[in-house]
Amino acid sequence: MAEHNKLGEKGEQAAMDYLLKKGYTILERNYRFGKSEVDLIAQINDTLAVIEVKTRSTTAFGNPQDFVKPKQIQRLVYAINHYVTKNNLDVEVRFDIMALVITGKTFQIEHLKDAFYHF
Numbered sequence: 001m002a003e004h005n006k007l008g009e010k011g012e013q014a015a016m017d018y019l020l021k022k023g024y025t026i027l028e029r030n031y032r033f034g035k036s037e038v039d040l041i042a043q044i045n046d047t048l049a050v051i052e053v054k055t056r057s058t059t060a061f062g063n064p065q066d067f068v069k070p071k072q073i074q075r076l077v078y079a080i081n082h083y084v085t086k087n088n089l090d091v092e093v094r095f096d097i098m099a100l101v102i103t104g105k106t107f108q109i110e111h112l113k114d115a116f117y118h119f
Helices: 004-022 072-084
Strands: 025-034 036-044 049-054 092-103 106-112
Touching: 004 025, 004 036, 004 049, 004 092, 025 072, 036 072, 036 092, 049 072, 072 092
Parallel strands: 049 092
Antiparallel strands: 025 036, 036 049, 092 106
């Protein structure tokens, strides 16, 4: 496995652990629909949090959240529309980004809630 894929997997696990400690329930990890993949689908109270995890080893080329592009956002919305319909859910949906930067053996984690409204 390529080194950047290993870093991404570690970042997703760290994000998931962080969310669990904050009281979220993880419903799906790497949910796929068509060409779309959602890193994490979590729930807290009556809110479905759709979470894109971006992990980087450095911020030299920009912050992790800067790498979420409009096409990727479209795909996430498409996948979640399917997920909510398929599961007949009546919840608020929120799109978050979790930006992780490795610092030694741990991660610096920034959880950006309703992140797509900031673009």
